[in-house]
Amino acid sequence: MNRNCVIKDPAPGNRAQWRRSSAASAHERLAFLNEASRRIGSTLDLSETSRELVDMAVPRFADAAAVMVQDRLVADGELSSRPVDGTTLVRRVALAVAGADPDSWVKTFPVGESMVYPAILPQAQCMAVGKPLMYPALDKESARLIGASMDREEAVASLLTDSSFLAVPLRARGRVLGCVIFTRHPGTRSFEEQDVVVAEDLAARTAVCIDNARLYTRERRTALTLQSSLLPVELPQALGMDIATRYLPASDLMGVGGDWYDVIALPGCRTALVVGDVMGHGTRAAATMGQLRTAARTLASLDLPPDEVLFRLNLMSQDLDPSQIATCIYAVYDPVTRNCALARAGHVPPILLHPDRSTEIIDLPAGLPLGIGSDPLESREMVLPPGSVLALYTDGLVESRERDLDAGIMGLRRLLAGPVEDLEDMCDVIISSQRSGHERDDIALMVARVRDLDPDEVATCPLPSDPRFVSHARRFVRSTLQRWGLSGLVDSTQLIVSELVTNALKHGWPPIELRLLRGRTLVVEVVDGSPAAPAPRTATPDEDTGRGLQLIKRFAYRWGTRPTPYGKIVWVEQHLP
Secondary structure, three states: OOOOEEEEOOOHHHHHHHHOOOHHHHHHHHHHHHHHHHHOOOOOOHHHHHHHHHHHHOOOOOOEEEEEEEHHHHHHOOOOOOOOOOOOEEEEEEEEEEOOOHHHHHHHOOOOOEEEOOOOOHHHHHHHHOOOEEEOOOOHHHHHHHHHOOOOHHHHHHHHOOOEEEEEEEEEOOEEEEEEEEEEOOOOOOOOHHHHHHHHHHHHHHHHHHHHHHHHHHHHHHHHHHHHHHOOOOOOOOOOEEEEEEEEOOOOOOOOEEEEEEEEEEHHHEEEEEEEEEEEEOHHHHHHHHHHHHHHHHHHOOOOOHHHHHHHHHHHHHHHOOOOOEEEEEEEEEOOOOEEEEEEEOOOOOEEEOOOOOEEEOOOOOOOOEOOOOOOOOEEEEEOOOOOEEEEEOHHHOOEOOEOHHHHHHHHHHHHOOOOOOHHHHHHHHHHHHOOOOOOOOEEEEEEEEOOOOOOOEEEEEEOOOHHHHHHHHHHHHHHHHHOOOHHHHHHHHHHHHHHHHHHHHHOOOOEEEEEEEOOEEEEEEEEOOOOOOOOOOOOOOOOOOOHHHHHHHHOOEEEEEEEOOEEEEEEEEEOO
16 A cells, blocks of 8 residues: 555544644644644655645544645656646645545556646635635535546445545745645535634645655755766766766755765876765755866876875865865776875875775875865875775765774775675675665765786887887887787877887887787877977978877877886877777
8 A cells, every 4th residue: 555645543532632623622733733833744755744734634634634735746856837727737745544344545546646626616615715715514416526537436426425625835935835635424524714714824834844845855856866966877887997986865854965985097008096075965966076077187187296286176166166075086097017106185085995805995195185274285096905895985985873984994995805706796796785774965886806817918128229110120020919809900009109119219218018908999109218208290292200190190099198107108099999
């Protein structure tokens, strides 16, 4: 049975208070309304609020009660711009009944049913004029008209004929949201004017709560839509790393927050992993999250180290909205060396799961959150062993009102060290175990497993400082690409390698190494010991040199350089066929 359909013991003694006309009865009516104000509107949920109203009214005030609201209000949190008349679609969202044969009521007036009440019916008239409408005893013809509108003429007539009928509009902030129907069975005291006052008070309290729930739901839906649209739709495949992610919004009580994650492809098949948390909730936090994520992607394209990315992101966040504070962790993983550089700005520490199932909290200086101060941040580099899992997350996963941060992190470490190997299953286990019930913060979780590169993903060729070995580099390219099934790229790649290796031998310092990487693109890297980066120039017709980088730009998808502790890497990417 629908949880918004309540069946009660008639308990006739409970209605004795409404049969009196003395001062004691007025006192009890006041006590009833005071109790209603405490019980109705305990949550920002439309259906729950409606159920609380009918649960409060039956059987103390009526033998049956139902709440109808505009269908658009339930579907998308909006109200019709037109007057609520006989053309408005309304939905029954709650029902309560006491007395004999409750199953007939449930079957005849099902919760969740949407319909249009013709203008002649009391429900439509009540909503159209915004005033209560009372029938001390509903005649058979009126009952049949109500039933005819629902194609249940006989069933409705048998239940409502000679019953006392009261329709009260749900009005809030000058607009009609729907109506409440109260009925008393034949043979009991009919509704009187003093009952109409009580019913109006109940409806007014409920309408404000329903409208608050509508406004809250609309804002939450907007924030959630914004949040979801700003999170990555599809994560890029990271070379040498398998990644799984989860995002869970906060409970209905608090709304959507500003947690986010991102996976950014960097040159050389490297990958940047980002997890952040904007403090606060709602549309503003989600919008700030989107700005920070875009800024982080822009800074990542500059191929800066993690501490420099977060330092610049901090300065940008203060320009975006000085009142918004966020935390963030940024990591860059190189699949060739398995080196991982990390930095964090006020964020919870990352956790590393070793292949032997032991875990450690990576010792990484916390720094200040984004938006506070301008102190430089520190980063740490470490080599991740094959099979290890790096876990990045937000504080909503490990901290709650019932659990402090340290206990939450220990619980997360135990879950990571459990028997679950599959990353998607691991995320599900962690979320279900760490997040129980209605939490007051949203969650972002990212787990990434490191693996060794396969022979068809990377090939390296050290080169002596001898120009004669340029031809050796070309032969290495041809044999490697043919083995990888990329013969169509042999000619263009040989031309690119000839130019890069020649430049490295002519202008660079040893050691020199050629590297081919096959990931989302085909990457050619030439490593040498000189920090001087090549610069394209326009050669004159009389010059024999200066056209190499122009040729590379002609065949490449993109190219660039990045510094290393001992020199530089010049890289060129081509699209795979």
